[in-house]
Amino acid sequence: MRRKLAAGNWKMNGLRADLAALDTLAEQRGFDVDVLICLPATLIGSCAGLPFAIGGQDCHSATHGAHTGDISAAMLADIGATHVITGHSERRSDHHETDAMVAAKSRAAHEAGLTAIICIGETLVQRADGSTLAVIDAQLAGSVPDCATADNTVIAYEPIWAIGTGKVPTTEQIAEVHAHIRARLAARFADGADFGILYGGSVKAENAAAIFAVPHVTGALVGGASLKPADFTPIIAALAAS
Numbered sequence: 461m462r463r464k465l466a467a468g469n470w471k472m473n474g475l476r477a478d479l480a481a482l483d484t485l486a487e488q489r490g491f492d493v494d495v496l497i498c499l500p501a502t503l504i505g506s507c508a509g510l511p512f513a514i515g516g517q518d519c520h521s522a523t524h525g526a527h528t529g530d531i532s533a534a535m536l537a538d539i540g541a542t543h544v545i546t547g548h549s550e551r552r553s554d555h556h557e558t559d560a561m562v563a564a565k566s567r568a569a570h571e572a573g574l575t576a577i578i579c580i581g582e583t584l585v586q587r588a589d590g591s592t593l594a595v596i597d598a599q600l601a602g603s604v605p606d607c608a609t610a611d612n613t614v615i616a617y618e619p620i621w622a623i624g625t626g627k628v629p630t631t632e633q634i635a636e637v638h639a640h641i642r643a644r645l646a647a648r649f650a651d652g653a654d655f656g657i658l659y660g661g662s663v664k665a666e667n668a669a670a671i672f673a674v675p676h677v678t679g680a681l682v683g684g685a686s687l688k689p690a691d692f693t694p695i696i697a698a699l700a701a702s
C-alpha cells in the first residue's frame with residue numbers, strides 16, 4: 461500500500477503573500493504522512509525548500525507548442541512540482557475536458573516524471589438515478605492511461621455534489637465506491653492493489669477521521685480546508701492517526 465497522502469488543492473486562490481500559510485503549515489508538521497499542496501502555477505516556483513511536495517492543478521497533453529496560456533507537465537516539473545491534478549470536475553465542466561483528454565494529460569504527466577492525481581466522480585443526478593458505479597467505471601476506463609502504475613498515479617474519488625457544498629457522502633457510500641475502484645484497478649493493473657485512492661469533497665477537521673477509517677481510502681484531496689494551516693493541520697493529523 462502507498463503511503464497515506466494529504467493533498468491540498470488551492471484552486472484559483474493565493475497570491476505570493478499567502479505563501480506564509482505554507483511556512484506556518486511547515487512549522488506544524490511532524491506527521492508520518494505525505495503532504496502535497498497543489499498550487500496555482502504562479503506560486504509553484506516560490507516554494508523550494510518547504511518540507512512537503514508541491515503540485516500543479518492541470519497540465520496540457522502536449523510537451524510544447526502553440527497553446528497560448530497553457531502549461532506543460534515538463535514546465536511544472538521544471539519549477540519543482542512532483543504531482544499534477546488531472547481531470548478535476550471543475551476542469552471537466554468549465555473546460556469541457558473529456559476522459560480521453562484527461563488520459564492524454566495524465567500520460568503527459570507520467571512522461572515528464574510527475575505523479576498524476578486523476579479525479580473521477582458522479583453528479584447528484586447520476587447518484588440519484590443509480591448510475592454512480594457505471595460512471596466511475598467509464599471514467600476509470602477512459603481517464604486512466606495504460607501507462608499508469610501505483611508509482612505514478614493516484615486516483616481521487618470526488619463526488620461532484622460534495623465539492624464545496626458541505627455535503628459529504630455517507631461512509632457506506634464512500635466505502636462502496638472506493639472498494640469498486642480498488643477492484644477495477646486490481647483487475648486492470650498488475651499493481652492495482654497498491655494505487656493510492658483519495659477521497660475529496662468537503663473534507664474538514666470534523667469529518668476527516670470518519671472518512672479515513674473507510675477501507676481503501678488512502679488520503680484526501682482537500683479544497684477549501686487546505687487554504688489555512690489551522691484547518692488543514694487537523695486533517696493531516698487525522699490521516700496520520702488513521
Ligand SMILES: O=C(CO)COP(=O)(O)O
Binds near residue numbers: 548
Ligand atoms: O475539489 C476539491 C478538491 O479537489 C474539494 O474541494 P472542497 O474540499 O472545497 O469541497
